[in-house]
Amino acid sequence: MAMEYEAVIGLEVHAEMLTESKVFCACSAKFGAPPNENTCPVCLAMPGSLPVLNRRVVEFAIKAGLAINCSIARYSRWARKNYFYPDLPKGYQISQYELPLCTGGWIEIAPEGAAPRRIRLTRIHMEEDTGKNIHDAHGDASLVDFNRCGVPLLEIVSEPDMHCAAEAGAYLRKLRSLLRYLEVCDGNMEEGSFRCDANVSIRPRGTTELGTKVEVKNMNSFRAVEKAIAFELERQAEVLDQGGRLTQETRHWDPDREVTRPSRSKEFAHDYRYFPDPDLLPLVVSDAWVEAVRGQLPELPDERRDRFVRDYVIPTYDAEVLTSRKDVADYYEAAVRAHNNPKALSNWVMGDVLRLVRERKLDDALVIRAWPVSPEHLAAMVAMIDSGQISGKIAKTVFEEMVTSGTAPDRIVAEKGLTQVTDDGPIQAAIESVLAANTAKVDEYRSGKDKLFGFFVGQVMKATQGKANPQKVNELLKAMLAG
Amino acid sequence: MSALYRLTIDAARRALAKREVSAVELTEAVLARIEATDGRLRSFITVTPEAALAQARAADERLSVGAAPPLCGIPLAIKDVILTQGIRSTAGSKILGNFIAPYNATVTQRLLRDGAVCVGKVNCDEFAMGSSTENSAFAVTRNPWNLDCVPGGSSGGSASAVAAAQCLGALGTDTGGSIRQPAACCGVVGIKPTYGRVSRYGVVAYASSLDQVGPLARSVTDCAHLLNGIAGHDPRDSTSINRAVPDFVAALGTDLKGLRLGLPQEYFVEGIAPEVEQSVRKAVQQLQALGARVDEVSLPHTQYAIAAYYLIATAEASSNLARYDGIKYGYRAEGDALLEMYCRTRAQGFGAEVKRRIMLGTYALSSGYYDAYYLKAQKVRTLIREDFLRVLETCNAIVTPTTPTTAFPIGEKTSDPLQMYLEDVFTVSVNLAGLPGLSLPCGFDRRGLPIGLQIIGRPFDEETTLRVGHAYEQATEWHLRQAGAIED
Numbered sequence: 011m012a013m014e015y016e017a018v019i020g021l022e023v024h025a026e027m028l029t030e031s032k033v034f035c036a037c038s039a040k041f042g043a044p045p046n047e048n049t050c051p052v053c054l055a056m057p058g059s060l061p062v063l064n065r066r067v068v069e070f071a072i073k074a075g076l077a078i079n080c081s082i083a084r085y086s087r088w089a090r091k092n093y094f095y096p097d098l099p100k101g102y103q104i105s106q107y108e109l110p111l112c113t114g115g116w117i118e119i120a121p122e123g124a125a126p127r128r129i130r131l132t133r134i135h136m137e138e139d140t141g142k143n144i145h146d147a148h149g150d151a152s153l154v155d156f157n158r159c160g161v162p163l164l165e166i167v168s169e170p171d172m173h174c175a176a177e178a179g180a181y182l183r184k185l186r187s188l189l190r191y192l193e194v195c196d197g198n199m200e201e202g203s204f205r206c207d208a209n210v211s212i213r214p215r216g217t218t219e220l221g222t223k224v225e226v227k228n229m230n231s232f233r234a235v236e237k238a239i240a241f242e243l244e245r246q247a248e249v250l251d252q253g254g255r256l257t258q259e260t261r262h263w264d265p266d267r268e269v270t271r272p273s274r275s276k277e278f279a280h281d282y283r284y285f286p287d288p289d290l291l292p293l294v295v296s297d298a299w300v301e302a303v304r305g306q307l308p309e310l311p312d313e314r315r316d317r318f319v320r321d322y323v324i325p326t327y328d329a330e331v332l333t334s335r336k337d338v339a340d341y342y343e344a345a346v347r348a349h350n351n352p353k354a355l356s357n358w359v360m361g362d363v364l365r366l367v368r369e370r371k372l373d374d375a376l377v378i379r380a381w382p383v384s385p386e387h388l389a390a391m392v393a394m395i396d397s398g399q400i401s402g403k404i405a406k407t408v409f410e411e412m413v414t415s416g417t418a419p420d421r422i423v424a425e426k427g428l429t430q431v432t433d434d435g436p437i438q439a440a441i442e443s444v445l446a447a448n449t450a451k452v453d454e455y456r457s458g459k460d461k462l463f464g465f466f467v468g469q470v471m472k473a474t475q476g477k478a479n480p481q482k483v484n485e486l487l488k489a490m491l492a493g
Numbered sequence: 494m495s496a497l498y499r500l501t502i503d504a505a506r507r508a509l510a511k512r513e514v515s516a517v518e519l520t521e522a523v524l525a526r527i528e529a530t531d532g533r534l535r536s537f538i539t540v541t542p543e544a545a546l547a548q549a550r551a552a553d554e555r556l557s558v559g560a561a562p563p564l565c566g567i568p569l570a571i572k573d574v575i576l577t578q579g580i581r582s583t584a585g586s587k588i589l590g591n592f593i594a595p596y597n598a599t600v601t602q603r604l605l606r607d608g609a610v611c612v613g614k615v616n617c618d619e620f621a622m623g624s625s626t627e628n629s630a631f632a633v634t635r636n637p638w639n640l641d642c643v644p645g646g647s648s649g650g651s652a653s654a655v656a657a658a659q660c661l662g663a664l665g666t667d668t669g670g671s672i673r674q675p676a677a678c679c680g681v682v683g684i685k686p687t688y689g690r691v692s693r694y695g696v697v698a699y700a701s702s703l704d705q706v707g708p709l710a711r712s713v714t715d716c717a718h719l720l721n722g723i724a725g726h727d728p729r730d731s732t733s734i735n736r737a738v739p740d741f742v743a744a745l746g747t748d749l750k751g752l753r754l755g756l757p758q759e760y761f762v763e764g765i766a767p768e769v770e771q772s773v774r775k776a777v778q779q780l781q782a783l784g785a786r787v788d789e790v791s792l793p794h795t796q797y798a799i800a801a802y803y804l805i806a807t808a809e810a811s812s813n814l815a816r817y818d819g820i821k822y823g824y825r826a827e828g829d830a831l832l833e834m835y836c837r838t839r840a841q842g843f844g845a846e847v848k849r850r851i852m853l854g855t856y857a858l859s860s861g862y863y864d865a866y867y868l869k870a871q872k873v874r875t876l877i878r879e880d881f882l883r884v885l886e887t888c889n890a891i892v893t894p895t896t897p898t899t900a901f902p903i904g905e906k907t908s909d910p911l912q913m914y915l916e917d918v919f920t921v922s923v924n925l926a927g928l929p930g931l932s933l934p935c936g937f938d939r940r941g942l943p944i945g946l947q948i949i950g951r952p953f954d955e956e957t958t959l960r961v962g963h964a965y966e967q968a969t970e971w972h973l974r975q976a977g978a979i980e981d
Contacts, residue, residue: 054821055816057576057592058576058697059695062728062730062731092811092812094835096831099816099820099821102812281859281860283812283855283859285808288700289701290731291732
């Protein structure tokens with residue numbers, strides 16, 4: 011009989027910070043410049059060059075630390091991590107080791123259908139990104155692009171607190187959402203500005219000793235992280251079930267074949283020879299600085315979600331979706347301010363609005379660049395539904411028209427004659443003609459086939475081009491069929 | 494007037510200001526002197542006559558319109574670990590043998606901004622690692638007092654060029670004694686400023702927490718002039734201190750009344766040459782005669798300084814030199830794969846002493862050894878600094894010999910690295926403690942080789958350090974003797 015296992019998962023995230031310039035020089039930190047354009051003697055590791063810390067990087071890291079409930083060290087140190095690689099021009103990476111800026115902290119996750127729980131963080135530290143090796147672009151030779159070299163990174167290390175792939179996914183989404191709220195990282199996994207490695211092990215359920223850890227790399231989407239972890243958990247269980255032993259190793263996720271496989275590159279037992287960087291002073295952060303940064307923190311997703319539930323009386327699920335991005339939440343609140351029907355607006359935003367954003371790719375990593383309709387127009391349209399001026403069905407048409415033309419909903423309704431018909435006369439007339447055209451069905455209905463009621467409603471709506479007030483149609487139809 | 498190239502900076506400065514001599518004449522005299530002597534001395538790796546003359550002409554223009562900075566038109570030499578834009582900067586190494594710096598070190602830039610003339614780049618031990626300049630990949634520099642002897646190191650080219658009047662002053666760097674020890678060996682004046690006083694930006698790093706740029710010249714006053722030119726905060730160097738720089742020349746005086754000097758007993762022990770000890774003790778009497786009170790003091794952790802230094806310096810060096818990988822600049826050896834290219838490049842590009850120190854430092858930082866070596870050495874460093882700071886609470890400065898012996902014959906210590914490391918026994922502590930240290934001539938041994946006196950000051954008190962040296966120098970004539978192995 012197969013043993014029952016518990017999964018133990020910890021995640022290491024590298025998030026590129028959205029500062030204007032690099033962490034130790036004044037070069038631009040922007041993505042996408044021609045190769046080696048954003049470089050200088052410092053990030054190229056010219057002899058004699060020295061790092062000078064970008065204050066904004068520390069500010070961003072404090073921001074992230076506070077938002078993730080970490081304690082901010084008043085004294086931390088820069089350390090050198092020594093290893094040779096062509097994309098690392100100094101032969102060492104400036105990072106933090108023994109004394110990181112942020113320690114502790116937690117993120118609350120609520121995977122679908124599960125109770126919320128906290129994932130603890132080990133630490134957050136700052137470091138510099140490496141350059142990029144480009145292979146196969148130039149015959150036999152490999153090329154190096156140092157643009158990314160020195161772009162500031164946050165390394166965010168969780169405790170091994172997650173127990174399934176879904177929890178890992180929920181943690182990552184929450185973390186990304188937080189960093190985006192803070193405008194610290196754009197969270198773009200495809201472009202590599204938000205990268206994740208997973209430490210995965212299993213142990214017999216009920217035991218406490220950690221199993222052999224496997225580090226999984228090369229996952230560049232949330233789905234990939236979840237799939238890779240799920241695959242890895244299954245693989246490890248299989249090995250143990252067959253009486254095998256797991257090796258501590260690094261495995262790469264192969265997104266095409268959806269398997270993890272041992273790293274091809276030779277795994278040296280790395281000794282990074284960390285030591286404090288003598289070119290940089292210890293980092294001293296004053297209470298006043300921390301408090302100043304705390305004062306600048308925006309309302310964070312959890313608080314905002316709870317407020318939405320409280321103030322707008324919408325379901326937690328809605329609030330969660332609406333607050334997962336700052337710009338979506340801002341949009342939603344602008345609409346609610348314009349017309350106070352939070353639940354109806356929530357349905358529209360989560361439904362048609364975000365569907366269009368996705369379909370038309372109106373968002374980049376950090377912001378939705380263009381909304382299909384303005385929050386004011388959306389609110390005005392919902393107001394027209396609520397006042398009975400248009401039906402919900404007509405609203406779909408109005409919405410599409412707003413998206414296409416950008417025109418205000420009242421003008422669309424006026425120009426296209428879409429105002430809802432609520433007077434008995436025209437509706438009765440439509441019902442009469444429908445009943446007259448379907449005498450056989452009328453008989454069936456009257457002999458007990460209740461289900462046909464919907465058919466008649468549909469026909470009447472069709473006859474009125476959807477403009478008839480559905481409630482009125484129901485009332486009158488019932489009466490006339492009973493007739 | 495004797496030959497122009499014999500002028501001190503202070504004298505040349507006045508002559509230039511009065512237009513008694515032009516910067517071009519002075520520079521031409523110095524270039525001719527280099528031409529005539531450097532075949533035997535090998536002080537220089539690169540001489541830059543065209544650039545120097547262009548700078549001299551520009552200096553003359555500034556001088557002719559009136560007030561120019563004190564260093565305007567003064568021909569200087571720069572140690573080859575200090576970057577000079579457009580001019581090869583080798584650090585004495587084959588691995589940078591073809592390296593032309595794309596930018597100036599801050600100190601270079603400051604000197605050029607003041608109108609100084611750079612006549613060339615002077616030889617040194619590879620990456621400033623050594624005490625004899627024999628570790629240069631390019632040449633063995635000779636001591637102008639005796640061509641069979643070393644000039645000291647690592648700033649041996651700077652010291653020999655100053656002593657042989659191939660320049661009026663020079664920049665060196667000092668990580669464990671590399672300005673003071675060659676200054677002592679060549680009978681010139683050199684000062685290592687307080688760590689943080691002078692920018693390290695653009696200086697090829699050996700050991701970042703110890704490296705400091707400083708001047709070598711033929712008088713204390715000249716060193717003060719040069720220090721005025723290079724000192725001060727640099728936003729490009731996080732370890733340079735943002736604090737006011739005094740006028741070091743104005744601070745000089747000839748009176749030492751009211752000053753208390755410490756004489757550490759640990760610096761007069763076995764291994765010190767009797768002639769060195771005698772000269773230093775005589776110098777101490779001279780200082781007392783000038784009004785200073787001298788007390789015996791103790792620096793109890795002195796004996797651990799060499800060990801701590803060779804762990805910390807090599808650890809930092811092992812990391813600092815990792816960038817020389819053949820990828821971006823400098824020497825590259827062919828290899829079929831990346832690892833092979835790395836290994837061959839570094840095997841062929843670095844000399845034996847550099848490799849020795851990289852290995853030593855790598856070992857000291859390795860997991861399992863870090864605590865016992867690097868961390869322990871850092872603790873010793875703290876104790877050594879505390880020793881000094883305690884003594885300097887009551888003493889204004891500390892007086893010691895600069896080196897245990899005078900210059901030694903070329904080749905004598907190359908096969909015995911440990912013996913070579915002991916050359917630094919009196920100087921490394923000053924770097925570990927981050928203090929200013931001055932060396933100036935205080936006598937000659939019976940073979941006619943110069944003996945150096947070291948003055949160690951309080952942190953950022955180069956003024957007192959220089960003042961003590963200046964008072965002594967003005968009361969003696971050692972600094973006026975000319976190196977005899979190279980004739981005029």
